[in-house]
Amino acid sequence: MEHLGFFLILSVLATACPVLKACPTNCHCHGGDLQHVICYNAGLTKLPKISEQTRLLNIQKNFFPVLAPNSFKEMKGLVSLHLQHCQIREVSNGAFRGLKKLVYLYLSHNDISVIGSGAFDELSELTYLYMDHNKILEIPKGLLSPLFNLFILQLNNNKVREVKAGTFTGAKDLRWLYLAENEITTLHPGSLDEVENLAIFHVEGNQLSTYPLAALSKLRVVEDFKISQNPIKVIPDYAFQSFGRYMESLSLDQMSLEKFSEKAFAGVTALKKLNIEGNKLNQLPANVPFSSMQNLTLANNPWHCSCQLAAVRRWMDSSRSRPDATCASPSQYRGQQIRDTGAFRNCKQPTKKSRKGNRH
Numbered sequence: 001m002e003h004l005g006f007f008l009i010l011s012v013l014a015t016a017c018p019v020l021k022a023c024p025t026n027c028h029c030h031g032g033d034l035q036h037v038i039c040y041n042a043g044l045t046k047l048p049k050i051s052e053q054t055r056l057l058n059i060q061k062n063f064f065p066v067l068a069p070n071s072f073k074e075m076k077g078l079v080s081l082h083l084q085h086c087q088i089r090e091v092s093n094g095a096f097r098g099l100k101k102l103v104y105l106y107l108s109h110n111d112i113s114v115i116g117s118g119a120f121d122e123l124s125e126l127t128y129l130y131m132d133h134n135k136i137l138e139i140p141k142g143l144l145s146p147l148f149n150l151f152i153l154q155l156n157n158n159k160v161r162e163v164k165a166g167t168f169t170g171a172k173d174l175r176w177l178y179l180a181e182n183e184i185t186t187l188h189p190g191s192l193d194e195v196e197n198l199a200i201f202h203v204e205g206n207q208l209s210t211y212p213l214a215a216l217s218k219l220r221v222v223e224d225f226k227i228s229q230n231p232i233k234v235i236p237d238y239a240f241q242s243f244g245r246y247m248e249s250l251s252l253d254q255m256s257l258e259k260f261s262e263k264a265f266a267g268v269t270a271l272k273k274l275n276i277e278g279n280k281l282n283q284l285p286a287n288v289p290f291s292s293m294q295n296l297t298l299a300n301n302p303w304h305c306s307c308q309l310a311a312v313r314r315w316m317d318s319s320r321s322r323p324d325a326t327c328a329s330p331s332q333y334r335g336q337q338i339r340d341t342g343a344f345r346n347c348k349q350p351t352k353k354s355r356k357g358n359r360h
Contacts, residue, residue: 021050047064049074063087076100081106091116103127117140124149138162148171157180166191174195177195180202186212201225229254234261253297262285298338304328305338
């Protein structure tokens, strides 16, 4: 009877405290309670069984074409989930429901074209979301609403064609947004109003044909702005005004850009790096902020070497940075480097003007 009582107690304990699951087949596990489970390229077609204490699950390079609702509901302790290269085509509504502690979600390098507007429900702690290199056509309205802690969103190398007002509703803390290498023709007015605290905004390699001034007008603190490789011909007045006090890096290369309007750089006071290589520019406006500039890339433009460009030469002479830039005209200076030409010999130094407040 004593033995029977002993086994009875053991069975009660086993029921109350489930035995820790073994490390899934073909996987590697680290830490007590299966804290880190690595199933990289393990031939999986079903999600592995893991402990509720598992914090990191890496199931890259397996085969999960559809992430169904509640796919991860038993994995409540996950903080980091790696699903790259899994041939995912569809992410259903509620696919990640229950992952209330998830901070990192990697969905890069899949074939995602269908994504439910409620796919990220309950991911209130999610901070880093990587969905680059997929086939996403649009960001469904409401998709990001639960993600009020989102800091980084990688959406580059997809097939997004337009960004509509309300796209980023809820993601008010977003700071780094990558939309490069999509097929974007339009950033609609209001489309970025919800994410006015962006510090990094990359939208290079798209199909924008006019500068999206209205869409950018609510951004306040962008430090790094890339809009290269878009077929924009003119940069308008006040293009960077709303975030000009913070912008340190601006990339406008390979755009077939023909002109900056005279007040294009109004309000820009902190710019350190400007890349305008590979355009059709022959002049620059007078308000380029050379005083803060540290790095200037000018090559492959048909520069007209008149006194209007003398500020570029003065900057080269004073900064010891002598970037490649060739005069295309007037004919007597064609082919000469701006840093060496005598085209600016008779240009007058600008006189210091008293500074007046600019209230635009």
